[in-house]
């Protein structure tokens with residue numbers, strides 16, 4: 001009798017849990033922190049370095065942090081876009097930030113030898129760095145068989161090795177200071193197998209390997225490691241995506257009817273995750289959120305459910321944000 005009751009309670013709990021994944025746009029821990037945890041305002045006065053801040057998720061994370069009075073170092077290649085973001089950061093901060101509180105650094109993150117300079121310029125401006133947010137990256141659209149090896153290599157250089165190198169340089173500074181916070185914008189593709197994006201999916205999985213390892217090495221210290229996993233989000237990323245051919249861009253615009261989160265909401269959730277120093281956070285709308293939990297906890301059930309022509313069509317449709 002006792003075990004029957006335990007079984008019934010566990011089933012009810014699982015049902016409620018999965019129902020809640022249909023009601024939220026982020027994982028349960030982050031949803032809890034958004035309501036009851038530290039707000040991004042707790043980061044006021046801190047210094048955050050963001051790579052890839054000239055558009056999309058990086059841009060909107062900068063705004064979310066600027067509203068809380070966080071000092072910012074923003075990096076990317078497009079100077080005009082970065083200056084636009086800087087102006088808007090000062091505007092939305094509503095007097096909390098001035099011209100000297102937002103530093104713009106024009107750099108191609110693939111120039112690995114510039115990574116030390118990025119950190120040094122930030123230190124020269126602010127005297128400290130509290131969080132390094134590695135966000136710059138590109139996605140992909142191509143079937144596995146059609147991908148040229150050069151594309152895999154280009155993708156890993158940008159999405160993995162540039163991030164790993166930047167993180168190692170930042171860790172030297174954080175280790176010396178005995179505190180700090182490194183974060184990376186991965187993707188739900190770092191958790192699930194996403195069709196039509198093999199190099200991208202592999203690059204994001206690789207980030208989880210590197211960052212999870214780093215986290216275990218830093219347990220018990222004042223150095224935090226955060227992996228951020230957005231799902232489909234309205235940004236420029238489809239235009240900029242790799243295909244299977246070297247040097248080619250996918251060059252397709254998202255449609256307003258696509259099922260995506262706004263970059264503004266994603267940036268805000270990232271700010272909440274940073275404020276609460278989460279280990280890993282997912283920001284993704286349903287039913288992709290439910291799907292991610294299913295894959296995470298019941299991978300065989302997930303694959304069984306998709307094992308049909310309809311299941312295959314469904315997952316490709318989801319990949320195209322329909």
Ligand SMILES: NC(=O)c1ccc[n+]([C@@H]2O[C@H](COP(=O)([O-])OP(=O)(O)OC[C@H]3O[C@@H](n4cnc5c(N)ncnc54)[C@H](OP(=O)(O)O)[C@@H]3O)[C@@H](O)[C@H]2O)c1
Nearest residue numbers: 052054055056057076077078109136137187232233235237
């Ligand atoms: N949008 C989504 O649905 C989605 C979902 C999951 C994860 N993500 C991740 O979110 C991150 C940001 O992507 P996004 O969607 O916001 O796309 P985005 O709007 O295209 O932003 C990409 C940013 O990365 C910068 N960047 C790209 N290559 C660079 C390079 N070689 N050197 C320096 N900066 C570079 C771009 O700046 P410049 O062009 O000015 O250099 C831009 O600021 C990526 O890591 C992506 O994988 C996006």
